[in-house]
Amino acid sequence: xxxxxxxxxxxxxxxxxxxxxxxxxxxxxxxxxxxxxxxxxxxxxxxxxxxxxxxxxxxxxxxxxxxxxxxxxxxxxxxxxxxxxxxxxxxxxxxxxxxxxxxxxxxxxxxxxxxxxxxxxxxxxxxxxxxxxxxxxxxxxxxxxxxxxxxxxxxxxxxxxxxxxxxxxxxxxxxxxxxxxxxxxxxxxxxxxxxxxxxxxxxxxxxxxxxxxxxxxxxxxxxxxxxxxxxxxxxxxxxxxxxxxxxxxxxxxxxxxxxxxxxxxxxxxxxxxxxxxxxxxxxxxxxxxxxxxxxxxxxxxxxxxxxxxxxxxxxxxxxxxxxxxxxxxxxxxxxxxxxxxxxxxxxxxxxxxxxxxxxxxxxxxxxxxxxxxxxxxxxxxxxxxxxxxxxxxxxxxxxxxxxxxxxxxxxxxxxxxxxxxxxxxxxxxxxxxxxxxxxxxxxxxxxxxxxxxxxxxxxxxxxxxxxxxxxxxxxxxxxxxxxxxxxxxxxxxxxxxxxxxxxxxxxxxxxxxxxxxxxxxxxxxxxxxxxxxxxxxxxxxxxxxxxxxxxxxxxxxxxxxxxxxxxxxxxxxxxxxxxxxxxxxxxxxxxxxxxxxxxxxxxxxxxxxxxxxxxxxxxxxxxxxxxxxxxxxxxxxxxxxxxxxxxxxxxxxxxxxxxxxxxxxxxxxxxxxxxxxxxxxxxxxxxxxxxxxxxxxxxxxxxxxxxxxxxxxxxxxxxxxxxxxxxxxxxxxxxxxxxxxxxxxxxxxxxxxxxxxxxxxxxxxxxxxxxxxxxx
DNA sequence: GTAGGGTTAG
Numbered sequence: 001x002x003x004x005x006x007x008x009x010x011x012x013x014x015x016x017x018x019x020x021x022x023x024x025x026x027x028x029x030x031x032x033x034x035x036x037x038x039x040x041x042x043x044x045x046x047x048x049x050x051x052x053x054x055x056x057x058x059x060x061x062x063x064x065x066x067x068x069x070x071x072x073x074x075x076x077x078x079x080x081x082x083x084x085x086x087x088x089x090x091x092x093x094x095x096x097x098x099x100x101x102x103x104x105x106x107x108x109x110x111x112x113x114x115x116x117x118x119x120x121x122x123x124x125x126x127x128x129x130x131x132x133x134x135x136x137x138x139x140x141x142x143x144x145x146x147x148x149x150x151x152x153x154x155x156x157x158x159x160x161x162x163x164x165x166x167x168x169x170x171x172x173x174x175x176x177x178x179x180x181x182x183x184x185x186x187x188x189x190x191x192x193x194x195x196x197x198x199x200x201x202x203x204x205x206x207x208x209x210x211x212x213x214x215x216x217x218x219x220x221x222x223x224x225x226x227x228x229x230x231x232x233x234x235x236x237x238x239x240x241x242x243x244x245x246x247x248x249x250x251x252x253x254x255x256x257x258x259x260x261x262x263x264x265x266x267x268x269x270x271x272x273x274x275x276x277x278x279x280x281x282x283x284x285x286x287x288x289x290x291x292x293x294x295x296x297x298x299x300x301x302x303x304x305x306x307x308x309x310x311x312x313x314x315x316x317x318x319x320x321x322x323x324x325x326x327x328x329x330x331x332x333x334x335x336x337x338x339x340x341x342x343x344x345x346x347x348x349x350x351x352x353x354x355x356x357x358x359x360x361x362x363x364x365x366x367x368x369x370x371x372x373x374x375x376x377x378x379x380x381x382x383x384x385x386x387x388x389x390x391x392x393x394x395x396x397x398x399x400x401x402x403x404x405x406x407x408x409x410x411x412x413x414x415x416x417x418x419x420x421x422x423x424x425x426x427x428x429x430x431x432x433x434x435x436x437x438x439x440x441x442x443x444x445x446x447x448x449x450x451x452x453x454x455x456x457x458x459x460x461x462x463x464x465x466x467x468x469x470x471x472x473x474x475x476x477x478x479x480x481x482x483x484x485x486x487x488x489x490x491x492x493x494x495x496x497x498x499x500x501x502x503x504x505x506x507x508x509x510x511x512x513x514x515x516x517x518x519x520x521x522x523x524x525x526x527x528x529x530x531x532x533x534x535x536x537x538x539x540x541x542x543x544x545x546x547x548x549x550x551x552x553x554x555x556x557x558x559x560x561x562x563x564x565x566x567x568x569x570x571x572x573x574x575x576x577x578x579x580x581x582x583x584x585x586x587x588x589x590x591x592x593x594x595x596x597x598x599x600x601x602x603x604x605x606x607x608x609x610x611x612x613x614x615x616x617x618x619x620x621x622x623x624x625x626x627x628x629x630x631x632x633x634x635x636x637x638x639x640x641x642x643x644x645x646x647x648x649x650x651x652x653x654x655x656x657x658x659x660x661x662x663x664x665x666x667x668x669x670x671x672x673x674x675x676x677x678x679x680x681x682x683x684x685x686x687x688x689x690x691x692x693x694x695x696x697x698x699x700x701x702x703x704x705x706x707x708x709x710x711x712x713x714x715x716x717x718x719x720x721x722x723x724x725x726x727x728x729x730x731x732x733x734x735x736x737x738x739x740x741x742x743x744x745x746x747x748x749x750x751x752x753x754x755x756x757x758x759x760x761x762x763x764x765x766x767x768x769x770x771x772x773x774x775x776x
Numbered sequence: 777g778t779a780g781g782g783t784t785a786g
Contacts, residue, residue: 357777395777402778431778466779498780505781533781540782571783606784613785641785674786681786709786 058096061085065096066103073112082120091121094133101137107145110138111155118162128165135159136170143173149181156190166194172203179210188219201227201234205243212247215255220244228269241275249284260289264301268308276310283316290323298323299332306343314340314348321351325358333358349387356393360400368400388420395428402436407445410436427453427461434464438471446471460488466498473506478515481506494528501534508541516541517550524557532563539569543576548585551576564596571603578611586611602628606638613646621646637663637672644675648682656682670702677709684717692717693726706737712744719752727752728761735768 065084069076085092092100097117104110114134121127135155142151156174159166166174171194178187191199191207199207204223211220224244227236247253248263263285267277277285282305289298302320306312317340324333333355340347352375359368376389394417401410410433417423430453437445450468453460465488472481481503485495500523507516520538523530535558542551551573555565565573570593577585586608593600605628612621621643625635640663647656660679663671676699683692692714699706711734718727731749734741741749753762 353777360777392777397777399778426777428778435778461778463779468779470779496779501780503780531780535781537781543782566782568782575783601783603784608784610785636784638785643785645785672785677786713786 055095058093058099061092061096062099062103065100069100069104069109069113073109078116081116085117086120091127091130092117094129097130098133098137101134102140105141107138107142107151107155110134110141114138118164129167131164132167132170135164136167136173139170139173139177143177148177149183152177153183153186156186160193166190166198168198168200168203171198172206175203175206175210179206179213182214184210184214184216188216197233199234201237201240204234205237205239208240209243209247212244212253212255215253217255217258220247224266228273236270236273236275238275241270241277242281244270245277245281245285249281249288260285260292260294261297264289264297267301268304271305271308271310274309276305276308279311279313279315282310282312283319286316286319286323290319290326295323295327295329299336303339306339312343312345314345314351317345318348318350318354321354321358325354325361328358328362330358347387349390349393352387353390353393353396356400357396360396360403363400363404365397365400365404365406368397372397389423391417391423391426391429394423395426395432398429399432399436402432402439405440407433407436407440407442425456425458427458427464430458431461431463431467435467435471438467438474441475443471443475460491460493462493462496462499465493465495466502469495469499470502473502476510478503478506478510478512494526495523496529497523497531497534500530501537504534504541505537508538508544511545513542513545513547513550520554530561532558532566535561535563536566536569536572540572543572546576546580548573548576548580548582552585565592565598567593567598567601567604570598571601571607574604575607578607600631602633602636602639605633606636606642609639610642610645613642614649616646616649618643618646618650635667635669637669637675640667640669640671641675641678645678648678653682653686653688664702671704673699673704673707673710676704676706677713680710680717681713684713684720687717687720689717689721689723696730706733706739708734708739708742708745711739712742712748715745715748715752719748722756724756724758731761731765732768735765741766 061084065081068080068084101110101113104113114131117134118131121130139152139155142148142155145151152174156166171190174190175187178184178190187210188207191203191210194203204227208220208223211217211223224236224240226232227234227240229235244266245263248258248266267282267285270276276282282302286298286302289295289301298320302312302316305316317336321333321336324336337347337351337355340351352371356368356371359365359371372389372393375387394413398410398413401407401413414425414429414433417425417429430449434446434449434453437443437449446468450460450464453464465485468484469481472478472484485499485503489495500519503519504516507513507519516538520534523534535554539551539554539558542548542554555573558565570589574586574589577583577589590600590604590608593604605624608624609621609628612618612624625639625643628635628639640659644656644659647653647659656679660671660675663669663675676695680692680695683689683695696706696710696714699710711730714730715727718724718730727749734745749762749765753759
């Protein structure tokens with residue numbers, strides 16, 4: 001037991017000065033009112049009366065003393081006070097001292113009273129508990145006062161100097177309050193100073209909360225570990241679980257990172273102690289796991305919590321279902337649905353929404369409609385699978401129908417939803433249908449629906465805008481798209497990064513680079529949303545157009561905006577610089593990729609190999625190929641194509657043919673049309689037409705489709721050798737393969753066939769092509 | 777639940 005040092009007044013004087021006296025009648029009465037209204041759940045908040053004193057006696061004493069202490073401190077009647085409190089041999093009860101102190105309203109006044117008591121209570125047995133209670137009350141008062149931060153800790157230091165032990169409520173109050181105002185170190189000092197025997201669950205929970213909120217993860221885990229000890233004073237309870245989980249699941253949390261797996265470990269440990277995450281936290285955990293592609297972990301934790309006896313609700317299952325949907329894992333989706341039924345967890349409208357969505361996304365629209373009928377028809381009411389479908393489910397189905405070209409059915413479903421209460425079509429419904437009709441080229445219906453939605457008072461969104469802009473662009477109506485954007489902006493729908501991406505890409509595609517750049521500038525000027533994609537599309541457009549300086553300046557802007565290039569963008573840029581023969585820039589890009597940690601892929605390597613092959617630097621090309629293989633990448637048909645092309649240009653046809661033959665046998669990368677074309681073209685030019693023809697036969701055997709370029713290359717060779725009959729043969733084959741002759745085909749054949757008086761054959765060929773085209 | 781992008785061989 002502590003002995004009280006009662007020469008405290010010289011210490012406490014200075015503390016008194018720290019406490020701004022601001023007691024007034026109104027404040028006290030407000031405080032009293034709030035005190036009576038407060039429902040403190042803490043069972044220890046109010047000290048018990050002493051066994052030999054009834055609460056009734058206590059109450060009388062409290063009232064009398066509080067009455068007596070109404071005037072200012074300097075006017076207190078100490079004789080009467082002494083009489084009331086100390087005429088009895090026993091010290092006043094902790095409960096009475098607590099209430100008296102607290103009802104003094106201001107901490108300065110309360111502290112004065114406390115000093116008086118501590119100086120006078122010395123001889124009474126068991127006075128420590130009473131003083132602790134009084135001190136607790138001072139803390140409670142100080143906590144409510146402005147600028148309480150330092151006051152609280154100063155009070156604590158005072159108590160420590162005077163050897164007044166904290167009671168559990170006072171300790172919890174200090175830890176929580178100090179933690180709340182960011183005085184974490186101080187809060188932890190209070191906690192660590194405490195006798196371990198005093199640290200109950202409530203207090204440990206408060207400390208863990210402070211530790212986790214301030215980033216002291218390991219300190220918190222240490223305390224938690226003690227609480228898992230079955231012999232421990234303060235064992236974990238539901239509140240511990242809530243505090244630990246909610247803190248660790250926060251997205252932005254100070255302190256060292258703590259993996260989801262580790263959180264799962266804690267959940268299981270809590271589970272063994274009969275503490276389960278509530279539905280919201282379990283759902284949050286599963287969502288977090290799913291976000292980081294840890295589907296198996298998510299699956300396990302949900303099932304473990306079920307197994308351990310936790311109360312799992314549909315929401316948590318829905319989170320996992322969403323995750324399984326992404327991987328098209330129908331098997332486990334079904335398994336989970338079965339488990340839900342087994343555990344009597346009723347699927348809700350979201351559950352069905354997820355399943356219907358996943359069916360739609362995998363184009364199993366009829367199964368989705370079947371499920372929709374099943375749940376809305378009430379056929380299985382007894383089965384607990386009856387729900388009113390909501391707007392989301394209707395929209396999902398309408399979108400699903402539109403995506404497989406069944407717009408008309410989508411439209412009918414919209415009419416059906418109008419008949420159901422609370423299911424009126426909304427912006428999303430119209431967006432899906434507008435996109436559906438636009439994507440099949442029915443702009444008229446798209447526009448009609450757009451006007452219809454406005455008539456019906458359903459406001460178009462930026463997605464509506466983008467859907468329409470995309471449609472206009474795809475049909476080459478770029479200026480209409482710009483007009484539409486301006487019109488919508490006037491009506492208050494601002495374009496976003498998606499809008500600009502669509503427009504910029506489209507203008508680049510028609511080689512209107514200046515308009516693309518202007519749109520980009522406009523977007524930056526307007527200060528609306530941007531993202532990396534819009535930068536990527538402009539960089540790509542500029543690179544394709546050979547405008548590498550402009551592309552580089554967009555790259556700089558991208559970096560200024562704190563985005564970074566991705567693999568494809570690097571490939572685009574490397575390709576652009578290769579085409580411009582800027583080898584130094586190519587190396588710069590490759591180096592930058594490496595330092596940015598973006599691993600080159602086979603396209604990067606193919607681009608470089610092609611570049612060197614074309615530049616006649618076959619050795620360098622082969623060296624890069626070796627590096628590619630060393631990096632574990634597999635050469636593709638494009639890789640071999642580049643090499644074959646290089647040897648063909650070299651005049652080394654044999655080597656080219658050797659690689660070609662090895663492709664099918666050794667490398668298991670079957671040659672494709674382009675490779676055949678290169679070889680056929682080369683062989684024909686070298687007058688090895690027979691060999692070229694044999695390659696065409698070889699194509700047929702291997703099931704590689706010839707295209708227009710194949711026949712063009714061949715016709716050139718046949719023409720050189722005047723192999724007319726062969727030409728007729730392949731003209732028929734071209735029609736059979738539905739290969740459209742292009743201007744090159746026509747140039748070769750027109751010149752040749754007119755010269756040899758076979759214009760009739762040419763006429764029939766063109767006719768045959770037209771027939772083939774019309775039946776196609 | 778709905779909208780946008782970019783790459784390599786002839």
